[in-house]
Amino acid sequence: MRRLEPSPTLVSLLVTGVLAALIFLGSRNLKNFDAALAGYAVATLFAVLGITYRFVQWLSRPPTALYWRRGWQMFFSWRNFRRFLGLIPWAFLDHLAVQNFIRERSYYRWAMHLTIFWGVVLSSLIVFPLVFGWFNFRLIGEDQYHLFVFGLPLFTFPLGSLFAFLLFHGLDIAALLVVAGVILALRRRYRDREVMAGQEFGFDLLPLLLLLAISITGLLLTASQLFWEGSYYWFLALVHQVVVIGTILYIPFGKLFHIIQRPASIGIELYYAVAGAAGHSACANCGREFAPELFVQDLKRTLSDLEQDYVMPAEDNRWWQDYCPECKRMLRATAYFMETQRGFL
Amino acid sequence: MTERTIFLAPQRCIGCRSCVIACRECDSHIGKAMLFIDYLNRSESMATAPALCMHCQDPVAPCAQVCPTQAILVSRDGVVQQANKERCIACRNCAYACPFGIPKIDLADRLQYKCNMCYDRVAVGKKPMCATVCPSGAIAFGTYEEIAAQNRGVPVNRFRFGNQMVQTGVYVMAPAGVEVFHIQQALKFAGGAEISAVPGIYKGEVWR
Structure with missing residues (x-):
């Protein structure tokens, strides 16, 4: 656009x-x-x-x-x-x-x-x-x-x-x-x-x-x-x-x-009503619907405009924003435990 | 960043939630806890991890950048503040853009809440509430040198989310040799693991 x-x-x-x-x-x-x-x-x-x-x-x-x-x-x-x-x-x-x-x-x-x-x-x-x-x-x-x-x-x-x-x-x-x-x-x-x-x-x-x-x-x-x-x-x-x-x-x-x-x-209220009625995105990890699909698309576009790139090439070019906030926290902590499983710090 | 900052060592977290209770006592967000204690894979492990605002430095505060009303301000010392009460219109951009999944949105108040590192306390030389009460050293507050000297691990503040590298004001303790936390590795490991994290949207229910 x-x-x-x-x-x-x-x-x-x-x-x-x-x-x-x-x-x-x-x-x-x-x-x-x-x-x-x-x-x-x-x-x-x-x-x-x-x-x-x-x-x-x-x-x-x-x-x-x-x-x-x-x-x-x-x-x-x-x-x-x-x-x-x-x-x-x-x-x-x-x-x-x-x-x-x-x-x-x-x-x-x-x-x-x-x-x-x-x-x-x-x-x-x-x-x-x-x-x-x-x-x-x-x-x-x-x-x-x-x-x-x-x-x-x-x-x-x-x-x-x-x-x-x-x-x-x-x-x-x-x-x-x-x-x-x-x-x-x-x-x-x-x-x-x-x-x-x-x-x-x-x-x-x-x-x-x-x-x-x-x-x-x-x-x-x-x-x-x-x-x-x-x-x-x-x-x-x-x-x-x-x-x-x-x-x-x-x-x-x-x-x-x-x-x-x-x-x-007021615009936000309308946005969520219209976007919400059109369908929701499911979290790429847990499968729970977490936000209107249009919202997630628009957020990605905004992030791109801001020159931020959360695309994950090894995960079918999915975005990190395709995960719900809860899964983001859980996955980051999991990444931490994978790095630290060699011993207690 | 302020000379002193938060250092997380999730390995040390015992899941006691003292930090959550103490967080509610902070004058800058009385009655509301801004941090999360998440279970990771509850059917197989009792591991918990504290999650709070990492005060992103580069790119500087993605939450503030995606905010349509410039409600999230970053103070000169690099602390990312919670949403300005008269500006926030509860559009939820920050909650879903945040690579760490931290901001909470209260839909009834039409307001975002997030950890501001207990700005009122830190600004006068005190520790944030969570670091003050953590009994196991999972959340510590100090200068880089202080904390590095007390720990076997190395403080790391770089995270890679796909193509995006994020450098934060808050550090996480890692074994020597680790310079960046790669989220994609975790994805392969986690693949559909049970989630018992706390949802970030409350009062107005988590919408479907």
Whole structure:
């Protein structure tokens, strides 16, 4: 199979260009664009450039490239679509929305991650359309707000309604969720010996501190507006902007890149369902079926791409990977005992 | 590689599983044992052998190379770490690529686990848990010179799997004259021997 190797520079420039065009279109030639948020918009474009670059580079690694191709091949197959209709929506719910795999690790971490996750998702859904000028509100009469999305009128709602309250305080709610989650996470990072054994400041603690700083400065902006008659508003807005921009520009480099990588687990779910239904490989030694046949073939291809050659010419050109992990251990130990049977060491 | 590393002498293994119990106590993977005690040919022999991550140096960590999400990192001193918790997507590449059959996959957690040479302990000058408790010297930890001086055997860290030579950070004690362990020789000997090794996939059953 020959591969097309897209250039990370080209793809990232293209994606950033598309987003810039959408900002232009969605804000009706910048008519609805909020100049006060221009810094955020520019930083987002740079972040998208960086994230796409890293994403394309990541996809070019042999194992990632293979799963990426296979995943889409399986996704766009009509036969698979009929057989595994519910699989993708279910995996989406299970892996991304509810994150049951984290619950399996611990309820504490589940609560911690879900609050941070939903806080960030909620705030992103509000913030980015606002920054790009895609959401626009117009006052109609005395107490009615009209919401425009992409310049198209969507619906009207009364100013004093619960919906208006939730919409205008959506970011505060998101910030509270994130603060709760980050406190749980920081507590764990200073208590749990398992995480303390391996954590690093730049990778594990910095993203938490950044999220905390964003949420706190964001909440203080609301406080300044509601309770302090706007004192410190300008200063707080500046600090908030600096922290937010720093964080989104950090996404391609650190821990937060898992946001981009993680959905791949849905592809893995589909891969195993499709490959598993097609038949399994039997271990060349014990005969036990141990992994989908397609998986073993793909693994061999990945190893070949990485210039590793486990072919065993004396065993009908079988691969060492045709043996199940248990037999690999047993056979290696047997090789050891054959070499050492001459005497005790 | 760290100056001190693990030296295995399976001949000395008495199958007591102290290492398995101690492994669970390590702070970097509390409650989970990362090494295996395998029976070899149980109907004919009571031989057991410890198996843990060999921390491959050349090619460097095949498990990390086949990982699609770059979840397995190798520290500067050559210790191959267990999968990064937020990156691992449980694709099982590492478990089946590993020439030594070491990584475990927990399908419910969607996470790989493997021996990281008790990194938290080794980094501060302690021995890994297994080497600390092994009563018979089947698992030892020290410098090459230390261990070579204490043993009649020679530490060997080269294994040949078909065409592929693998050099590891962990050594195995061999009689003088042995420079490489050849797996293919063992295949002829083993031919369909009874397997009683511990499966590497758990919680989610070993799938068929």
